[in-house]
Amino acid sequence: MHAKFLAKTTRTAQQETMKLVPAATRTQTWATMGSTIATFTFVWAIISQYCPYEIRSLMDKFKQRLKDYFYPYIQIAIHEFPGHDQRLMKRHEAFSAVEAYLSSNTSTNANRLKAEMESDSSSLILSMDEYQILTDEFQGAKIWWVLGKIVSQRTIHDKYYKLTFHKRYREIVTKSYLEHVMKEGKEIRMGNRKRKLYTNCSGSKWTSYNRETMWSHIVFDHPASFETMALEAEKKKEIIEDLLAFMNGKEFYKRIGKAWKRGYLLFGPPGTGKSTMIAAMANLLSYDIYDLELTAVKDNTELRKLLIETTSKSIIVIEDIDCSLDLTGQRKKKAGKSCVEGEKKHSEKEKKEEGNIDSKVTLSGLLNFIDGLWSACGTERIIVFTTNYVEKLDPALIRSGRMDKYIELSYCSFEAFKVLAKCYLNLETHQMFDEIEKLMGVTQITPADVAENLMPKTLQDDPQRCLSNLIKAMKKAKDKAEASKMAEEEALKKVNEAEEEKLAVDAQ
């Protein structure tokens, strides 16, 4: 039994030893590896310190190649402030585009999100938090995105988006995927951003990001739309189609070799909706507006600079062009609508407050602005001129080919009135409409005046009262027109009689 026990004990000890051997070997391996790494690090530190630069750089190259060989992934970083130049505080457009692109699938894929409201955005933007990894797929390629941050002693830390992908997808990612990200990102940003109304007149309520730009801006938040514009349906449709064709015409303009821009001349009496139409155009296309005040532009050089600073997807507006230039190309002083209503005297102080200066912009400078070589810098821009007196304009300014489309906005027709009645009173038909239609056939009333009368004075205001107000206003306008026509005829009759008398006297 003792021998049996001894044999068992010996076997167990042997087994234990067998079990212990690999554990000991493992410990030994780790120890060897640790000391090898320590030796390597030590040797590397010595080499780095004493080895000549050329050899070190060769070794670095070799190290990188070795890493490339064993690490089959490619990484691309897109920095927030490229070149680390944060002085201008100008974010890299590519960084913002990536941010917008990733925000679209962040909400479904990421579990740590950041919600921010950018100064020029109209809604909250969800983006991935730092070091969160997002996966995207494109044409079979898998791409990982991560948001990193370089912490430095600067007040702002440079952030970057890094994308990682397998090197077999290099072609797809660099040729198509990045382009797709930029395009989609820019579109998302366009849809989210608040649009702006720029002016070249400086004033306290206008803001500008930095002193380097000649334009100041406020957020453009005008509710005008083509739907609410009092205009004949056919005309409305034609204008909308024209604008949309322009917006989607990138390839077309490229094919025909023309700069991607379009000129519109809006003309008609005051209060017929020229400014409203510009706002509706900007809302339809989601464009910014640059309201160019010519009287505040020093000379042609400054005009050119202003033009260069405008961005694409914008409408450049010069209102009341007849007041800004005369036929000889010399400037008239503009004071609101003074050139129409009689030249009101403007004090130097008032002129300064409006930003008006003694401008030397010439007609040729303006023509260059519209379709000279300089006008081709930048793309997707619409230039709109407005005037109350188209016949006063220099023929050079409106010759065919210079302005692409002429839009006349005139007195209110019955069809246009019905649009306003629907908007203001929610009425599609009413027994008083017949009388209004008859009066509209013989009276000239502007949509602004119609709108003024249809506007309910209180929330409970009776639509019937608004319609009868309009009828009264139209009858008054009709009587006034008839009276002034009679006065004109009377004056003409007197002139004729006087001339006849003079002829009779001369004949004697």
Ligand SMILES: Nc1ncnc2c1ncn2[C@@H]1O[C@H](COP(=O)(O)OP(=O)(O)OP(=O)(O)O)[C@@H](O)[C@H]1O
């Ligand atoms: N066609 C229209 N449709 C809807 N509302 C209109 C229209 N025309 C004028 N209005 C109304 O009248 C107001 C003044 O119109 P708007 O300033 O657009 O006219 P305008 O032709 O630009 O005048 P001006 O030549 O004096 O600048 C607008 O705020 C709008 O409410």
